[in-house]
Amino acid sequence: RCFHFCKLPGRVMGIRLLRFTSVVIIVLLLVAGALTALLPTIKDDKLPNSRREPKPQTQSALDSFTLIMQTYNRTDLLLKLLNHYQAIPHLHKVIVVWNNIGEKTPEEMWNSLGPHPVPVVFKVQAVNRMRNRLQNFPDLETKAVLMMDDDTLVSAHDLAFAFSVWQQFPEHIVGFVPRKHISTPSGVYSYGSFELQNPGLGNGDQYSMVLIGAAFFHSGYLEDFQQQPEAVYALIDETQNCDDIAMNFLVAKHTGKPSGVFVKPVDIRNLEKDTNSGYSGMWHRAEHLLQRSYCVNKLVNIYDGMPLKYSNIMISQFGFPNYANHKNKM
Amino acid sequence: RCFHFCKLPGRVMGIRLLRFTSVVIIVLLLVAGALTALLPTIKDDKLPNSRREPKPQTQSALDSFTLIMQTYNRTDLLLKLLNHYQAIPHLHKVIVVWNNIGEKTPEEMWNSLGPHPVPVVFKVQAVNRMRNRLQNFPDLETKAVLMMDDDTLVSAHDLAFAFSVWQQFPEHIVGFVPRKHISTPSGVYSYGSFELQNPGLGNGDQYSMVLIGAAFFHSGYLEDFQQQPEAVYALIDETQNCDDIAMNFLVAKHTGKPSGVFVKPVDIRNLEKDTNSGYSGMWHRAEHLLQRSYCVNKLVNIYDGMPLKYSNIMISQFGFPNYANHKNKM
Numbered sequence: 074r075c076f077h078f079c080k081l082p083g084r085v086m087g088i089r090l091l092r093f094t095s096v097v098i099i100v101l102l103l104v105a106g107a108l109t110a111l112l113p114t115i116k117d118d119k120l121p122n123s124r125r126e127p128k129p130q131t132q133s134a135l136d137s138f139t140l141i142m143q144t145y146n147r148t149d150l151l152l153k154l155l156n157h158y159q160a161i162p163h164l165h166k167v168i169v170v171w172n173n174i175g176e177k178t179p180e181e182m183w184n185s186l187g188p189h190p191v192p193v194v195f196k197v198q199a200v201n202r203m204r205n206r207l208q209n210f211p212d213l214e215t216k217a218v219l220m221m222d223d224d225t226l227v228s229a230h231d232l233a234f235a236f237s238v239w240q241q242f243p244e245h246i247v248g249f250v251p252r253k254h255i256s257t258p259s260g261v262y263s264y265g266s267f268e269l270q271n272p273g274l275g276n277g278d279q280y281s282m283v284l285i286g287a288a289f290f291h292s293g294y295l296e297d298f299q300q301q302p303e304a305v306y307a308l309i310d311e312t313q314n315c316d317d318i319a320m321n322f323l324v325a326k327h328t329g330k331p332s333g334v335f336v337k338p339v340d341i342r343n344l345e346k347d348t349n350s351g352y353s354g355m356w357h358r359a360e361h362l363l364q365r366s367y368c369v370n371k372l373v374n375i376y377d378g379m380p381l382k383y384s385n386i387m388i389s390q391f392g393f394p395n396y397a398n399h400k401n402k403m
Numbered sequence: 404r405c406f407h408f409c410k411l412p413g414r415v416m417g418i419r420l421l422r423f424t425s426v427v428i429i430v431l432l433l434v435a436g437a438l439t440a441l442l443p444t445i446k447d448d449k450l451p452n453s454r455r456e457p458k459p460q461t462q463s464a465l466d467s468f469t470l471i472m473q474t475y476n477r478t479d480l481l482l483k484l485l486n487h488y489q490a491i492p493h494l495h496k497v498i499v500v501w502n503n504i505g506e507k508t509p510e511e512m513w514n515s516l517g518p519h520p521v522p523v524v525f526k527v528q529a530v531n532r533m534r535n536r537l538q539n540f541p542d543l544e545t546k547a548v549l550m551m552d553d554d555t556l557v558s559a560h561d562l563a564f565a566f567s568v569w570q571q572f573p574e575h576i577v578g579f580v581p582r583k584h585i586s587t588p589s590g591v592y593s594y595g596s597f598e599l600q601n602p603g604l605g606n607g608d609q610y611s612m613v614l615i616g617a618a619f620f621h622s623g624y625l626e627d628f629q630q631q632p633e634a635v636y637a638l639i640d641e642t643q644n645c646d647d648i649a650m651n652f653l654v655a656k657h658t659g660k661p662s663g664v665f666v667k668p669v670d671i672r673n674l675e676k677d678t679n680s681g682y683s684g685m686w687h688r689a690e691h692l693l694q695r696s697y698c699v700n701k702l703v704n705i706y707d708g709m710p711l712k713y714s715n716i717m718i719s720q721f722g723f724p725n726y727a728n729h730k731n732k733m
Contacts, residue, residue, distance in 0.1 A: 225733075230606055233605065233606070234606070234607075234715070237715075238716065241716070249731075250733075251721070251729065267722055267726055267727050267729070267730070271722065271726070275563065276560055276563070276564070276720065276723045276724075277564075277720050277721060277722040277723025277724070277726070278721050278722020278723070278726055279721065279722070280721060335721065335729065337719075337729055337731075338731055341731050341733050342733065343733045384721070385564070385567075385720055385721040385722065385723070386568065386571070386718055386721065387718065387719045387720065387721040387728075387729055388716055388717065388718060389667075389717045389719060390606070390607050390715055390717065391581070391607060391608050391609065391610060391665065391714070391715040391716065391717040392597060392601065392607040392608020392609070392715065393606045393607025393608070393715070394607070396597055396601070396607070396608055397597050398717075399581065399597070399665065399667055399717055400597065401579075401667075401668055401671050403555075403580075403671050403672065403673045
């Protein structure tokens with residue numbers, strides 16, 4: 074009446090052998106279980122166990138962002154800024170776009186000064202191009218990108234807040250540097266900031282761009298950027314400028330709304346003067362602003378229209394840094 | 404070979420008669436057309452033609468708003484405020500909710516001091532109830548409502564800007580007075596403002612309500628308010644308070660997001676002290692704030708949960724009043 078499977082063991086092996094085999098199997102399973110429990114502490118990058126609560130292996134793609142920082146001839150600033158930015162909350166990874174052609178990256182030194190809070194990837198470039206930072210890097214795992222110039226320091230508080238704002242406006246460029254275009258009776262556009270006349274839409278000023286040198290935006294826009302007309306790349310390469318204006322055109326076209334959302338920074342600093350390299354950045358060139366007006370008009374030609382839209386929304390953090398920063402005399 | 408319809412006129416009436424009839428019909432049509440062209444200048448309210456460019460008969464329901472102002476025992480303030488608010492850009496109509504039971508409205512005086520920029524309707528109430536202002540008034544033609552307390556003066560600049568912000572966030576209460584709830588270890592909620600501890604979600608403070616006594620919201624929420632549990636009306640009637648807290652619960656439940664968007668006012672004033680009536684408003688009652696904490700907990704019971712969500716977004720107008728109000732030391 075016994076089933077087929079119990080005939081063999083019972084008769085062929087004997088009851089004693091059966092018990093011994095069962096014990097061996099159970100012991101092996103326990104050992105395997107113990108080994109599995111020990112596995113998570115062995116990491117590929119051979120970092121020692123952290124004394125504090127271990128960080129989860131990967132943060133959710135929606136809850137973290139990737140910092141992309143392009144660098145040229147300011148490695149001292151780069152390393153100073155990396156020490157700051159590597160510890161920003163919700164940072165997933167850093168991608169350094171290395172525009173110092175033919176020069177070794179500081180990767181060795183970086184590794185020797187580990188461990189670091191997040192992975193940092195040095196992407197060596199073949200040619201020194203402004204638009205190198207707008208590639209669709211395969212290293213990108215997050216939905217959000219934080220793009221920073223290699224001479225700009227924004228406080229962790231500002232970044233944490235701006236990231237939370239981006240999460241509420243994911244199709245916009247959410248950042249700290251607003252700019253605008255204005256049109257003139259001749260139909261020719263001009264580029265500028267608040268010292269330029271207001272666009273004349275009611276009270277106050279308006280902005281139509283948020284610069285990507287200190288901003289969050291959706292990584293999908295890097296994919297979109299690869300699909301732009303050749304003339305756009307030619308323009309950016311010709312001027313070594315205007316990649317940010319081109320991105321604002323792209324985003325505005327895509328959304329049909331103002332491309333950017335301006336978050337007023339509490340603590341933003343330009344560290345240019347602190348560099349030992351003597352290199353002082355593209356925006357000091359005499360033709361810089363004229364080039365940007367030139368780019369606005371060229372892009373209007375390329376895209377056959379002006380897609381940029383105005384906004385006058387300025388966002389600040391409620392109750393920070395001053396807990397009563399919204400108080401009024403009511 | 405002629406069709407049926409031409410047989411009769413041709414033979415019965417004669418060609419000459421046909422021509423005469425045609426001419427008469429054409430003349431009548433021309434006269435009717437001329438009369439129709441003259442119609443718009445004859446208005447029901449018998450206001451004389453304005454000397455300046457005549458205002459379009461109705462502004463688009465999306466581009467204008469209705470001011471709803473409830474009033475009790477402060478008619479001097481009401482009239483002072485109406486002189487201010489009647490001229491706000493994009494205002495469509497004013498609805499005054501008259502809580503002075505048994506007292507005549509100032510309608511006669513109002514009309515004698517015409518013409519006025521917009522229609523003002525005095526809604527006489529049967530009982531002096533706080534929630535009278537939350538009726539679904541048939542006079543409402545616009546999507547947007549601006550609700551103001553009868554002692555609050557907000558500048559036209561602030562209102563114009565806040566209205567533009569509401570148009571970008573139409574499902575939220577967009578206004579000038581933020582408040583919050585906080586939870587305590589016992590599970591009992593407390594109501595307060597910035598002097599109360601931060602909810603502890605990172606840096607800075609948070610708000611979870613925007614009070615409707617100085618705010619824009621969608622007129623659809625007045626419809627929704629009529630569908631609330633009886634216990635909500637009973638609570639508001641019992642306390643003569645908390646209608647605004649109830650509205651925030653309603654909106655938060657409806658959107659699943661923070662109910663309000665806070666716009667930082669440049670110029671908001673409480674005119675309470677200026678009234679001749681000696682009446683100083685409900686919020687001076689000793690139990691006012693305790694009542695509001697009580698209401699929060701009662702509403703959580705009624706709605707079986709806490710729907711309010713926190714936000715720390717503070718919106719200001721870019722470049723106004725100071726054209727460089729976003730400038731930083733970069």
